[in-house]
Amino acid sequence: MTFLAIDVGNTRLKWALYDAPRPGAALIAHGAEFLDHIDRLAEGSWESLPxxxxxxxxxxxxxxxxxxxxEQMEIWDVTPSWVVSSAQEAGLTNGYDHPSRLGSDRWVAMIGARHHVLARGPARPLVVVMVGTAVTVECIDTEGRFMGGLILPGHGIMLRALESGTAGLHVPTGEVRPFPTNTSDALTSGGTYAIAGAVERMYQHLLQHCGQEPACIMTGGAGWKMAPSMTRPFELVDNLIFDGLLEIAAQRFGG
Ligand SMILES: Nc1ncnc2c1ncn2[C@@H]1O[C@H](COP(=O)(O)OP(=O)(O)OP(=O)(O)O)[C@@H](O)[C@H]1O
Ligand SMILES: CC(C)(CO)[C@@H](O)C(=O)NCCC(=O)O
Ligand SMILES: [K+]
Known part of the structure; x- marks a missing residue:
């Protein structure tokens, strides 16, 4: 039973076609499209798909x-369904004040991350970092309860905000340095360490709350760029949102 997973983010749509709606299914095809270009999916990369x-x-x-x-999916006879964050799903409980207001990308990624941890060993507290247009840093306790999370601007937004909000800053790409000595390096390092620092802080909150070293899982297109600047051991996972969608699909469609 072929299964299409779609992650419509703030900047791009990412899709992946699997041979079944269940974790571990084989990937048949995948792709990404900027939101401005999604109207050509049906005549483009989706046209020749199974x-x-x-x-x-x-x-x-x-x-x-x-x-x-x-509209693009009308070339197929398939019912579109979209995840809405809820109080409970796929073994996770939602501690948000209004569970349905939690971004569904965050909820799905957390479900993917929790199952990653459980597949590897006993349950433990977990920090989930998603590095894209925006950055999110979530905390999940040992029992699988989402306790809360941070939302911060992604690296691109941070630098564009500085460019438009200051008189003399322009933003050529620099290197991440412990002691930046030019503007480009200072900007690039500032953005990177802002994200790494937010993750470190959440790690400390969770460690203090649970009294046990949390696991840390990072995902998102720019995850690998953050890797050298992180302060704790972490695992880089390609696409937690697809992993989460496969978990939920297995429960909904009985894959
Ligand atoms: N050196 C860096 N460190 C951290 N983040 C970076 C770096 N360079 C770029 N980024 C961020 O990575 C983002 C791209 O990541 P990704 O491909 O996951 O996002 P996207 O698919 O465009 O976003 P979305 O999922 O929200 O649509 C950029 O928007 C930028 O904020
Ligand atoms: C925070 C983002 C932008 C991250 O992609 C998204 O999850 C979102 O729009 N969330 C809704 C608000 C919230 O999660 O509290
Ligand atoms: K996203």
Missing amino acids: HPERMLGCVVAGDAVKRRVQ
């Missing part, structure tokens, strides 16, 4: 974008 029989996605880009994606 038909998906089931589909599950998450969207943070709003209803208009969701409808545009669904």
